[in-house]
Amino acid sequence: MSVPTPGPSGTSTVDAAPKASANRWLVLAVVALAQLTVVLDGTIVNIALPQAQAELGMSDGDRSWVVTLYALTFGALLLLGGRIADFWGRKRSFLIGMGGFALASALGGIATTGGMLLVARGFQGAFAALLAPAALAILSVTFPGGRDRVRAFAVYGTIAGGGAAVGLLLGGVLTEYFSWHWCLLVNVPIAVVAIAVGIPLLRESRADGSTRYDVPGAVLVSLGLASVVYGFSRAEAGWIRADTLGFLALGVVLLGLFVLVESRSAHPLLPLRIITHRARAGAYLSSVAVGAALLGALLYLTLHFQIVLGMSPLMSGLASLPMTAAIIVSAGIVSRLLPTVGPRILMTAGPLIAAAGLLVLSRITVGGSYALEVLPAQILLGIGLALVFVPLQNVALLGIAPRDAGVASAAVTATQQIGGSIGTAVFTALYTVGAGSMAGAAGGLQPLVDGYSVVFLAAAIALALASPISWVLINVPRDEFTTSDEAVHLG
Incomplete structure (x- = not known):
């Protein structure tokens, strides 16, 4: 009969191993909660903007800055935030980032002037730039390799892909039944829970060696x-x-x-080996293309729901859920397929399936039904995005030395942020051209639908570009995802 041996603290190693394993999944839950907060804030405020603009007396220009300031500070400070997390400590950065994000959200939630709301949004972006890479770095260090890493990043990828749609739903509920203030205040209780659980649970990690900035x-x-x-x-x-x-x-x-x-x-600040490695470069390029297409498609799909189909903010959010459901269901399947087929096939097929969904959306009509014209497209889009997001996070951080986990995580988030900025700008311009070309020939809602169709077609093309990128550059063998939970270094 075997006798459990005492561990360093006097506890049995037999008892400690399951406890450590259970703690890892609690860490995933805390990190997922933080990631959901950051992703939600990219869309939840969009639903609240018309009500906030009217109450605070903001101009159209000020309204656009509510979105721009968050994206600006978030995107600009991401790499610096990632390196601060590496040197200062990922747990400390996570907790400070989460707390600062909550305080900034509270400031925005009680805003009585447009200027107060804008300041709050700027601080939200700055603290998100510290929080997001710290959270992903904690996940990367906690799950250094093996099948558990695949499962953990499947959860993270699901949130990255479906969180925006959840934000639309939550924003619709809060705006319709409470007020726009709660679209920001809702972050506070989420942050309190994450911090309360994170303080005793998370383990500190930081880069070894020189920590000169x-x-x-x-x-x-x-x-x-x-x-x-x-x-x-x-x-x-x-x-x-x-x-x-x-x-x-x-x-x-x-x-x-x-x-x-x-x-x-x-x-x-960013060792070039991180972004010049062939497979990781492919993941970063795919992230830009997918980020651009996803944000552009969601924005104009929401407009189609509310303006053309006449849905309320709440119904619009509910109508976005099938895509999220498809991502969640598909992500579980993809996490089991990844160790078997490898990331290359999945990340090549995923963009094409998602692009097919956008092509279906490009054929929407003024009098068309949601069930026939939109629902099938959302399911295809969700399946395709799951095929991309689950392996993408794994490949983008595979082989990263623990020292560089924070800044490498920031690079992943930065590509998504840049992609979203590109997509929003390019698709807005294309929408204007598409809608304007029909303005004189048709009245009513037809010009709007024509503009949305052009956007969905362009988004499909952008997504499809990620397919050959993945096929050529994602050369990671499948056995990288079946090894034991030890760090894998690709160089």
């Missing part, structure tokens, strides 16, 4: 990402504008200088 790199990448995000946000008002072209050009130059500085720095 790359100040020139941090300044260049923050200003560069901010310029790119802001430039694309201004493109909604027109591409051939001095501010649009100027900020986009400035962003490209600054990011180019950032790459030059990183290649020569002894302590780079």
